Amino acid sequence: MTPVKKNIVFSLMVILISFLLGCSHKTLTVFFDGVPPEYDSLRMVAKQNGKKTDSIVLQELAAVAAATKHSSHPPFANKKCGLCHDQGRKGKLTEPMPGLCFQCHDVFEFKFGHGPAASGSCTACHNPHTAENPKLLLRTSQELCYYCHEPSRVTVTPAHEKLGTTACTTCHNPHGGNNKYFLTEKE
Numbered sequence: 001m002t003p004v005k006k007n008i009v010f011s012l013m014v015i016l017i018s019f020l021l022g023c024s025h026k027t028l029t030v031f032f033d034g035v036p037p038e039y040d041s042l043r044m045v046a047k048q049n050g051k052k053t054d055s056i057v058l059q060e061l062a063a064v065a066a067a068t069k070h071s072s073h074p075p076f077a078n079k080k081c082g083l084c085h086d087q088g089r090k091g092k093l094t095e096p097m098p099g100l101c102f103q104c105h106d107v108f109e110f111k112f113g114h115g116p117a118a119s120g121s122c123t124a125c126h127n128p129h130t131a132e133n134p135k136l137l138l139r140t141s142q143e144l145c146y147y148c149h150e151p152s153r154v155t156v157t158p159a160h161e162k163l164g165t166t167a168c169t170t171c172h173n174p175h176g177g178n179n180k181y182f183l184t185e186k187e
């Protein structure tokens, strides 16, 4: 090999090796950020007592998240990936949806459950990690609902005559409710 060719081969190898190192470093840190054992055992104790995750820990997590921009989910912001992702199973969820969410949030108990919320498709509206909008929402206002509901079919209902740009959640609870069509008190 000429010195020039040698140099090229060498540079290519350096690029390849740094690429491989970069990747493996990324995969290693993604799921091995580790959950402090004391946190896990707190959760176990809380579960054994039939309670949600220890409320003090949750408050601590919430305080940190409140200090961050946009909406950021406290367990994500605090890199507690292991609470939701199984490190030993390539990051698979530790519990299927929506049970995963109900480990820490009050279980939805409504007479009338709203389709996607009732079927556990929380991530149709919420990002589990972080979002540009409040409440980890993927979309806001009417857009959130028109993602699935056909606008022309909604506006045709007499109750929606003066809809304008009013957010749908002014009158409807997005998760469900005990009134038909999950109408809130305000309506």
Ligand code: HEC
Binding pocket: 030, 031, 073, 075, 076, 079, 080, 081, 082, 083, 084, 085, 093, 123, 128, 129
């Ligand atoms: C509150 C639970 C929760 C926490 C904490 C959490 N995740 Fe997730 N993550 C999810 C859920 C749920 C999905 C699946 C989203 C979907 O596809 O509907 C997901 C998906 C992912 C994916 C697949 C790609 C994507 O974005 O959809 C990656 C990668 C990921 N999470 C990494 C992480 C890392 C890294 C952390 C910690 C910094 C973390 N997650 C913390 C719940 C969580």
Ligand code: HEC
Binding pocket: 053, 058, 059, 061, 062, 071, 072, 073, 074, 075, 083, 084, 100, 101, 102, 103, 104, 105, 122, 123, 126, 128, 134, 135, 136
């Ligand atoms: C390990 C505990 C934990 C799990 C699991 C968890 N959350 Fe949370 N979540 C929190 C805490 C702590 C807060 C902040 C305090 C609060 O609002 O209760 C929060 C807040 C939220 C908020 C309000 C965010 C804001 O900006 O006000 C939404 C929405 C939410 N979670 C959705 C979900 C969804 C969807 C899942 C399932 C994918 C989930 N959570 C799973 C702990 C958890």
Ligand code: HEC
Binding pocket: 098, 101, 102, 105, 108, 116, 117, 118, 120, 121, 122, 123, 124, 125, 126, 135, 137, 144, 169, 174, 175
């Ligand atoms: C159709 C869209 C939609 C679906 C599906 C949905 N949510 Fe929500 N969720 C919302 C909206 C909108 C809000 C904000 C309500 C508000 O600000 O009054 C919200 C708020 C929340 C909050 C914060 C409550 C508060 O008062 O701060 C939590 C926690 C939450 N959702 C959890 C869940 C979980 C768990 C699921 C799945 C079982 C789910 N959501 C499914 C639209 C949805």
Ligand code: HEC
Binding pocket: 114, 115, 116, 124, 125, 144, 145, 146, 147, 148, 149, 168, 169, 172, 173, 174, 181, 182
């Ligand atoms: C991810 C898709 C999806 C999103 C987003 C969504 N919906 Fe729904 N919605 C459904 C499904 C599925 C049903 C059940 C279909 C049915 O029963 O006709 C439903 C049913 C409803 C119903 C009851 C209709 C009936 O005839 O009983 C109302 C009211 C409703 N949605 C309002 C909303 C509002 C308000 C929003 C925004 C906060 C929203 N939806 C966002 C999928 C969605």
Ligand code: HEC
Binding pocket: 142, 145, 146, 149, 153, 154, 157, 159, 160, 163, 166, 167, 168, 169, 170, 171, 172, 181, 183, 187
């Ligand atoms: C001013 C209050 C109000 C707002 C805002 C509102 N709704 Fe409604 N909605 C109602 C009432 C009241 C009913 C019940 C109508 C009936 O009893 O026939 C209803 C019924 C519905 C139904 C079931 C009946 C049907 O027509 O299919 C759907 C779906 C629905 N709304 C979706 C939405 C969506 C999506 C938005 C936002 C774009 C929205 N609503 C905004 C008051 C409201």
